[in-house]
Amino acid sequence: MTVKATELIIFAIMFGTVTVMGFVASRWKPGTTLEHLDEWGLGGRKFGSWVCWFLIGGDVYTAYTFVAVPALLFSAGAAGFFALPYTIVVYPIVFMPLLRIWSVCRVHGYVTQADFVRGRYGSPTLALLVAITGIAATMPYIALQLVGLEAVLRTMGLNQAGWVGHLPLFLAFVILALYTYQSGLRAPALIAFVKDILIYLVVVVAVLYLPIKLGGWDSIFGAADAKFQQTQSSADGLLLNSGNQLQYATLALGSALALFLYPHTVTGVLAARSRHVIKLNMSALPMYSLLLGLMALLGYCAIAAGVRPLQNAATGGSDSSTIVPVLFDQQFPDWFAGLAFAAIGIGALVPAAIMSIAASNLWTRNIYKEYLRRDATPEDEARQAKMASLLVKFGAVVFIVVINPQYAIDLQLIGGVIILQILPAVGFSLYTRWFHRHALISGWIVGMLYGLWMLYQVPNPGTGRQHFGGSAYPLKDVSLLGLWSPFEGSNKSIYVGFAALLVNIVVAALVTVILHQIKVFNGTDATDPADYYAEEGDETVEPVYERVGH
Amino acid sequence: MSLQRPPRPQQPRQPQVPQLQWNRWNLLLLIPLYLLLTPLYNRVTPKLFGMPFFYWFQLASVVVGVLVTALVYIMTREDDYVVTGGPDRLNVDALDEGAGR
Numbered sequence: 001m002t003v004k005a006t007e008l009i010i011f012a013i014m015f016g017t018v019t020v021m022g023f024v025a026s027r028w029k030p031g032t033t034l035e036h037l038d039e040w041g042l043g044g045r046k047f048g049s050w051v052c053w054f055l056i057g058g059d060v061y062t063a064y065t066f067v068a069v070p071a072l073l074f075s076a077g078a079a080g081f082f083a084l085p086y087t088i089v090v091y092p093i094v095f096m097p098l099l100r101i102w103s104v105c106r107v108h109g110y111v112t113q114a115d116f117v118r119g120r121y122g123s124p125t126l127a128l129l130v131a132i133t134g135i136a137a138t139m140p141y142i143a144l145q146l147v148g149l150e151a152v153l154r155t156m157g158l159n160q161a162g163w164v165g166h167l168p169l170f171l172a173f174v175i176l177a178l179y180t181y182q183s184g185l186r187a188p189a190l191i192a193f194v195k196d197i198l199i200y201l202v203v204v205v206a207v208l209y210l211p212i213k214l215g216g217w218d219s220i221f222g223a224a225d226a227k228f229q230q231t232q233s234s235a236d237g238l239l240l241n242s243g244n245q246l247q248y249a250t251l252a253l254g255s256a257l258a259l260f261l262y263p264h265t266v267t268g269v270l271a272a273r274s275r276h277v278i279k280l281n282m283s284a285l286p287m288y289s290l291l292l293g294l295m296a297l298l299g300y301c302a303i304a305a306g307v308r309p310l311q312n313a314a315t316g317g318s319d320s321s322t323i324v325p326v327l328f329d330q331q332f333p334d335w336f337a338g339l340a341f342a343a344i345g346i347g348a349l350v351p352a353a354i355m356s357i358a359a360s361n362l363w364t365r366n367i368y369k370e371y372l373r374r375d376a377t378p379e380d381e382a383r384q385a386k387m388a389s390l391l392v393k394f395g396a397v398v399f400i401v402v403i404n405p406q407y408a409i410d411l412q413l414i415g416g417v418i419i420l421q422i423l424p425a426v427g428f429s430l431y432t433r434w435f436h437r438h439a440l441i442s443g444w445i446v447g448m449l450y451g452l453w454m455l456y457q458v459p460n461p462g463t464g465r466q467h468f469g470g471s472a473y474p475l476k477d478v479s480l481l482g483l484w485s486p487f488e489g490s491n492k493s494i495y496v497g498f499a500a501l502l503v504n505i506v507v508a509a510l511v512t513v514i515l516h517q518i519k520v521f522n523g524t525d526a527t528d529p530a531d532y533y534a535e536e537g538d539e540t541v542e543p544v545y546e547r548v549g550h
Numbered sequence: 551m552s553l554q555r556p557p558r559p560q561q562p563r564q565p566q567v568p569q570l571q572w573n574r575w576n577l578l579l580l581i582p583l584y585l586l587l588t589p590l591y592n593r594v595t596p597k598l599f600g601m602p603f604f605y606w607f608q609l610a611s612v613v614v615g616v617l618v619t620a621l622v623y624i625m626t627r628e629d630d631y632v633v634t635g636g637p638d639r640l641n642v643d644a645l646d647e648g649a650g651r
Contacts (some may be wrong), residue, residue: 084584088615092579218600245588283620
């Protein structure tokens, strides 16, 4: 396979531009020092509506999303479209909770959701569980961004076997790691502008141009339908069937509930200047959902265009994440394909940077400072977080290079399930302290084990693997300790994360009732009801520079 | 406690601050959840521009999501006491008015 010069040059120019921006970002609206987590890890907590829109948008709608969702429609049909209802219902659902978490974190200077839990219950253990869950769920997510980036690089011809094939990826990540180290959250915030404008441009052109070129939506959907008719499987098709509708709905709802529990999204929210900014963004962010929905349909365009996924020369397998890059490569002139690849490639850098910062914040605040060095100064924290961010990114690269990328996809699936298990501790606690802290820990443990156990049992008929093959669990297999199967004979399946969350909540509630009955102390609450409504400018909300204290 | 923050300014809390602020407009936020009822839209006809109903209906629902959040944003704006530009401290009277919601 030959290297595509035009595409590669345009890609390199764009990549070079954002690299410069990444380094310069440290001087963008600078605070008095970067040696403080409020500055390095949260960009000074002063991003306005536009910056937040680009930042959170760049954070949620990642390169992987833009590559994987169309690939899902390409292979499975309607079931893959869950990403659209998911990203529509998420904003109304999180509208109010996000305002509360922003306010309380702003008043108390909390940097992570685990900081909040610690303050709310005075429980370092519960905070530790939240932090570990967050880090564990984020790591494979970062690795997945590399999958998106690599799909693009390989389509452009950089598809060598062995470690040489991973070299471009490695180089890209070293650069990313360096400017994230220097500029903190400001780097992805600034780069997100470039990424998102490029993505919008590419998607708008693609969804206007490709249907015309491929004979209109009617024939595109016709081609997709014909493909699904041919397959043996009954699970695919242009519509959902009676078996996967519940899965579709619970996966959409479960993913929506999970989204703003991830550390990187919380980081984006806490970086906002005010409640006002967050509210405005809840209406503005769905613009990206529209984009994602349209992008998803490119999966069907790829079917109509007869796209075949590339063989990944490093793993030898067929790489379904190359569907969209190959489609662009075939259908667009080289210069535009180069632009599109730059959009996807930079689209991988932004979330990868934010995720590594968020994971580092959790590590620093809730593990390093809590358990390893209690007397760490803000400067120590910032230094520690910067080092951690390097380590996290290096870990993600090693992961992709050494281990089959398929595992990153599986782990990300698991990540979605486990991150949901902190919903009671983080989400419910924003509203009530009725749940007992020990009960929340119990619920977390049970939900986690149950979720992982269910995932372990799901095979993947496509790849012939026995375990961790998907997140749809057949209802007929649900039973209470093997004694009672309430849904026997059902052909429906449910999203594992959602089922595990329900069990988590039930356990947490039961244990809470018991602990309240025997009057076990439930920790002290450092927060005040009014903290949850504090807005920029209120007396309890101090200017960040005063806290940074230089 | 290990979380570093400076001592809070010593000021009496407004006793009228409610445990939970509620505004009926917030109920609108439930509307987009109709998307979880898949039987509503899991069919091919009527098509739009050759797109099966399943697809264009969900794409159109993005607008519903935007309208709902925008409406709630507008209708609950007075709940928040917005101060823009700089770290200006409110005087106590203004704070009373703003916080006494």
